[in-house]
Amino acid sequence: MAELTGFLNRVMDTVAHNRAVKAAAHALSADHTAHPAMQAVETRVTQALGRLIRSAQAQGALRADFTLDDLYLMLSTLPADQPPTARARWLALLLTGLTTR
Numbered sequence: 001m002a003e004l005t006g007f008l009n010r011v012m013d014t015v016a017h018n019r020a021v022k023a024a025a026h027a028l029s030a031d032h033t034a035h036p037a038m039q040a041v042e043t044r045v046t047q048a049l050g051r052l053i054r055s056a057q058a059q060g061a062l063r064a065d066f067t068l069d070d071l072y073l074m075l076s077t078l079p080a081d082q083p084p085t086a087r088a089r090w091l092a093l094l095l096t097g098l099t100t101r
Contacts, residue, residue, distance in 0.1 A: 001056045001061035001099065003052055003055070003056070004053070004056050004062065005091075007052065008091055008094075008095075009091065011075060011078070012078050012079075012080065012087050012091060013084075013087075016078075016080040016081070016082075016084075046068060050068055053066060053067075053068060053071065061099060062098055062099065063099070066098055074094060
C-alpha cells in the first residue's frame, strides 16, 4: 500500500504543478486507439498499475474489489487546483476508503 500511496502523492503533486501532466491526467479516459505510440505507452502503464494494485491486494492492504478503473476515476478527480493541505486531506480520506483494515 505504501507504493500506491507514494504513487498517488507523486501524481497529485506533479499534476498540481505541471500543466502538461495535468492535461495528460485529464486525458486518461480519452481513446488512444488512433495513436499507436500512445496505445503502447498506455498498455505498459496499465500493466504496471495493475501489478501495483494486485500486489497491494495480495498483501491485504487494498480492498479486493478495487480495480484499475477505480484508480483512473481517482486520478480524474484529483483536487490539483487545491492547496497542499487540501490535497493531503483528500488523499487521506480516499486511502481510508481503500484499505481493508
